Amino acid sequence: MASRTKLSGIQRQALALYRGFLRTARLKSPEERRRIESVVSAEFRENAKSVDRRNFVYIEYLMRRGKRQLDQLKNPDITGLSTLEINKAVA
Numbered sequence: 768m769a770s771r772t773k774l775s776g777i778q779r780q781a782l783a784l785y786r787g788f789l790r791t792a793r794l795k796s797p798e799e800r801r802r803i804e805s806v807v808s809a810e811f812r813e814n815a816k817s818v819d820r821r822n823f824v825y826i827e828y829l830m831r832r833g834k835r836q837l838d839q840l841k842n843p844d845i846t847g848l849s850t851l852e853i854n855k856a857v858a
Contacts, residue, residue, distance in 0.1 A: 777826060784833045785811055791840050799847040803840070806848050 774782070785807065792803040813827060839845055 777823070780830060781811075781826075784830065784837065786835050788833075788840070791831070791837060794841075794843075795847060803848050 788807040789804060791798045792807070795803060817827060818829070820826075836848070840848065
């Protein structure tokens with residue numbers, strides 16, 4: 768068996784948040800489910816690449832924001848996620 772590296776507490780929390788989004792997406796319509804999965808996957812991948820692993824304050828902020836978004840998505844009246852894309856100006 769291949770040995771797995773142990774995940775830190777914050778890594779386990781991030782994985783649990785990701786799984787929570789995917790589980791909640793299953794409760795929505797099929798087209799919204801695909802859209803939610805796509806948005807969530809892209810957001811997590813982007814943050815994994817761009818956020819410094821030692822920037823705990825920002826990571827904790829992202830976790831709190833994600834938990835609020837997940838709580839909102841769990842509401843049966845909410846049908847999906849919306850995204851906001853901001854282009855950063857190059858100075």
